[in-house]
Amino acid sequence: MRQTRILIYGETDGESLSSVTRELIGKSQDLAREISGASSLEYSLALIDDRTENCRAELSSYGLSRVYIWQDAGGFRADRYAGLLAETVRREEPDILLVGGTPEGRSLAPRVAAEFRTGITADCTELGLDTENRLIQTRPAFGGNIMAHILTPDRRPQIATVRPGVMSPARRTAHCPPPEWILCKNMIQTSAIRLLETRPAEDAEGIDTCRLLLAVGGGVRDREDLEMFRELASLLGAGLAGSRVLVERGFLPPESQIGLSGHSVRPRKLITFGISGSLQFRAGIRQAQQILAVNSDPEAEIFRAAHTAICGDLYEIVPELIGRLRSG
Ligand SMILES: Cc1cc2nc3c(=O)[nH]c(=O)nc-3n(C[C@H](O)[C@H](O)[C@H](O)COP(=O)(O)OP(=O)(O)OC[C@H]3O[C@@H](n4cnc5c(N)ncnc54)[C@H](O)[C@@H]3O)c2cc1C
Numbered sequence: 354m355r356q357t358r359i360l361i362y363g364e365t366d367g368e369s370l371s372s373v374t375r376e377l378i379g380k381s382q383d384l385a386r387e388i389s390g391a392s393s394l395e396y397s398l399a400l401i402d403d404r405t406e407n408c409r410a411e412l413s414s415y416g417l418s419r420v421y422i423w424q425d426a427g428g429f430r431a432d433r434y435a436g437l438l439a440e441t442v443r444r445e446e447p448d449i450l451l452v453g454g455t456p457e458g459r460s461l462a463p464r465v466a467a468e469f470r471t472g473i474t475a476d477c478t479e480l481g482l483d484t485e486n487r488l489i490q491t492r493p494a495f496g497g498n499i500m501a502h503i504l505t506p507d508r509r510p511q512i513a514t515v516r517p518g519v520m521s522p523a524r525r526t527a528h529c530p531p532p533e534w535i536l537c538k539n540m541i542q543t544s545a546i547r548l549l550e551t552r553p554a555e556d557a558e559g560i561d562t563c564r565l566l567l568a569v570g571g572g573v574r575d576r577e578d579l580e581m582f583r584e585l586a587s588l589l590g591a592g593l594a595g596s597r598v599l600v601e602r603g604f605l606p607p608e609s610q611i612g613l614s615g616h617s618v619r620p621r622k623l624i625t626f627g628i629s630g631s632l633q634f635r636a637g638i639r640q641a642q643q644i645l646a647v648n649s650d651p652e653a654e655i656f657r658a659a660h661t662a663i664c665g666d667l668y669e670i671v672p673e674l675i676g677r678l679r680s681g
Contacts, residue, residue, distance in 0.1 A: 356392065356393050356394070356395060357388060357392060357393070357394045357395075357448045357449070357482075357486050358394075358395055358396070358397070358445065358446065358447040358448050358449070359381045359384070359394065359395070359396040359397070359447055359448070359449045359450075359451060360396075360397055360398070360399060360441065360442060360445050360447035360449070360450050360451070360510070361374065361377045361378060361381060361396060361397070361398045361399070361450075361451045361452075362377075362398075362399055362401075362438055362450070362451070362452040362453070362458060362461065362462075363377075363398045363399060363400040363402075363408075364402075364453055364455060364457055364458070365400070365402050365404060365405065365408065367404070368404050368406075368407040368408075369407060369408060369411075370408050370411060370412070371453065371455070372517065372518070372522065372561075372562075373453035373454070373455060373458075373515065373517040373518075374398075374453060375522040375523045376453075376515065376517065376518075376519075376520040376521065376522050376523075377451045377452075377453060377515060377520070378396070378398070378415050378417070378522075378523035379520055379521045379522045379523040379524065380451070380480055380515070380520045380521075381394075381396035381451070382396075382415070382416060382523060382524060382526075383521075384396075384480065384481075384482055385416070387481070387482055388482060388486055392486055394486075395418040396416075396417060396418065397417055397418045397419040397420065397421070397445055397447070397532070398412065398417055398419075398420045398421070398532075399420075399421045399423070399437075399438060399441040399445075400420065400421065400422050400423065401423040401426045401434050401437050401438065402422075402423075402426065405422050409534075412532060413529075413531040413532065414525040414526060414529065415523045415524075415525065415526060415529070416526040416529040417532040418532055418533065419445070419532055419533045419534075419535055420532045420533070420534055420535065421441050421444070421445070421535045421537055422534065422535070422536050422537065423437050423441075423537045423539055424536060424537065424538060424539060425538070425539045426539050427539065427542070428548075429457060430544035430546045430548075431457075431460040431461060431464065431546060432464070432544050432545055432546055433539075433541045433543070433544045433546075434457075434461055435460075435461045435464035435465055435468070436541045437537075437539065437541060438461055438465050439464075439465050439468045439469070440537075440540075441537075442465060442469065442510060444535075447509075447510045448488075448509055448510060448511065449488050449510055449511050449512075449513070450462070450465065450510040450511070450512045450513075451480075451513055451515060452512070452513070452514045452515070453514065453515060453517055454475065454476045454477075454514040454515055454516045454517060455517060458514050459475070459514060462475075462512055462514050463475075465512065466512050469508070469509070469510065470508065471505060471508035471509060471510060471511070471512060472503075472505035472508055472511065472512065473512040473513070473514070474490035474492060474503045474505075474512070474513045474514075475492070475513075475514050476492055476514060476515075476516050477490045477491060477492045477513045477514065477515050477516065478491060478492055478493065478500075478515075478516050478519045478636070479491035479500075479519075480513060480515070480520075483504070487504050487505070487506065487511070488504070488505070488511040488513065489502050489503075489504065490502070490503040490504070490505075490511070490513045491503070493613055493636060496613075496633065497613045497632050497633040497636055498632065516617055517561065517616075517617065518561055518616065518617035518618060518619050518640060519617045519639065519640060559592060560592050560593075560594040560608070560609060560611070560616055560618055561616055561617075561618060561619075563591065563592035563594075563618070563620050564620055564621045564622070565589060565590065565591040565592070565620055565621065565622050565624075566591055566592045566593075566594055566618055566620040566622070566623050566624070566641075567582055567585060567586050567589070567591050567592070567593050567594070567623075567624050567625075567626065568593075568594045568595055568596065568611055568623060568624070568625045568626070568628060568638075569582050569593070569594075569595045569596075569599060569605075569625075569626045569627060569628070570595060570596035570598055570599060570625065570626070570627045570628030570629065570634075571596065571598040571599070571627060571628070571629065572626060572627015572628070572648065572649070572667055573599060573604065573626070573627055573667070576602075576603075576604050578668075579593075579604055579605075581671050581672060581675060582626070582671065584675055585671055585674060585675055585678075588675065588678040588679070589678070591624075592620075593605075593609065594609045594610070594611050594616070594618065595609050595610060595611070596610070596611065596612065596628050596629075596631075596634050597610055597612055597614065597615065597633070597634070600615070611634060611637040611638060612631075612633045612634045612635075612636055612637040613632075613633040613634075613636040613637065614633070615637055616637060617636070617637045617638075617639070617640065618637060618638060618640070618641060619640035619641060619642075620641055620642070621642045621643065622641075622642065622643045622644075622645065623638055623641040623643070623644045623645070624644075624645045624646075624647070625644065625645070625646045625647065625648075625655055625659075626647045626648075626667045626670075626671065627647070627648065627649075627667050628646070628648070628655055629648070629650075629653055629654055629655060630646070630648075630653055630654035630655025630656070630657065630658055630659075631654065634655075635654075635655075635658050638658065643660050643661075644658055644659045644660050644661070645659060645660065645661040645662075645663065646658070646659035646661070646662055646663065647663045647665060647667050647670055648662075648663075648664065649664065649665060649666050649667070650664075651664045
C-alpha cells in the first residue's frame with residue numbers, strides 16, 4: 354500500500370501551539386480521510402522550539418505519527434531554523450511539507466525549497482489531493498480574480514505555505530495512539546544573521562482572534578469619523594478592522610487590513626460599515642460565522658456574503674446605535 358507522508362512545520366505562541374499549526378494539522382486530518390484508492394496518509398510535525406513541554410498533551414490527541422522536537426535551537430534565526438527543518442525533511446522524507454504563511458514560515462519555506470530544488474506555492478487558501486494523490490495547491494492569482502490550482506508534479510517534497518485563519522483547526526481524535534516523540538539535538542549552532550534589536554509589533558487589537566469584529570471601509574469619509582467606530586467597538590467589546598481603502602488613506606494601520614493582501618479573520622460576528630464587498634475583501638472573511646453588513650447601496654456586493662443586510666447611511670445608523678447602547 355502506497356503511503357503519503359505530510360510533514361507540518363509547527364509554531365508556538367509562547368507556550369501553546371499557534372492557531373495556524375492547529376489549522377495545518379486539521380487540514381492533514383481532512384486529507385487523510387480524503388485519500389483515494391488503496392493509499393493511506395500519515396502526518397507528522399516538526400517543532401523547533403525550546404518551550405514545547407506544554408504542547409505535548411494536546412499533540413497526543415491529533416493522530417500525529419511522529420513529532421520531531423529540536424532541542425537547544427537557540428531562538429529563531431531563519432537560516433538556522435531552515436537548516437533544522439531541512440534536516441527533518443531528510444529524516445522523514447515527506448511527500449508534502451506544510452508551513453504556516455506567517456513571517457516565520459514565509460522566511461523558512463523558500464529556503465527549504467531551494468535546498469531540495471523543489472517547488473513552493475505561497476499563501477495557499479485551499480489544499481486537496483488529485484486522483485494520483487498529488488497536492489492541489491490553491492491560491493488566488495491575478496489580483497484575486499481567479500483561483501490558481503497548482504501541482505508540483507516531479508519534485509519532492511511538495512511545499513505549500515498556508516494562509517493563517519482560512520482552514521478549520523484540528524479535531525481531537527478519540528483513542529488515537531500517541532505520536533512517536535523524536536528528540537533531536539541541534540547541530541547548527543551558527544547563524545549568519547545577527548540580531549541587533551527587537552521591537553514589539555504594533556498592536557492591531559488582535560483582529561485575527563476577535564470574536565466580535567467591526568470592519569469599516571471606503572464609506573467612511575474622514576479620519577475623525579473613525580472615532581465613532583472606536584466608541585462603538587468599545588461599547589460592544591469588539592475589535593476594529595478595515596478594508597484596504599482605509600489603510601491606503603492612512604486612517605488605519607496595515608495590521609488592521611482584512612482581505613487578500615491583509616488578514617483572514619474568523620470572528621463569530623462581523624459587522625461591516627461602508628464596505629462594498631470586493632472579491633479581495635471577501636477573501637479575508639470566509640471563516641466569519643455571521644456577517645451583518647451596513648451599506649447605502651442596495652446592490653452592494655457585500656450583501657451577497659452577509660447573513661443580515663442593513664441598507665442605510667452609516668452616518669445615521671452608527672450614532673443611533675451608540676446612543677442606544679449608552680442609554681442601556
Ligand atoms: C491585488 C489586490 C489585492 C487587494 N487586496 C485587498 C485586501 O486585502 N483588502 C481589501 O479590502 N481590498 C483589497 N483590494 C482592493 C479591492 O479591490 C477594493 O478596492 C477594496 O476592497 C474596496 O474597499 P471598500 O469596499 O471599503 O471601498 P469602496 O470600494 O470605496 O466602497 C465603499 C462602499 O461604501 C458604501 N457607502 C458609501 N457611503 C456610505 C454611507 N454613508 N453609508 C453606508 N455605506 C456607504 C458604498 O456604497 C460602497 O459600497 C485589493 C486589490 C488588488 C488588486
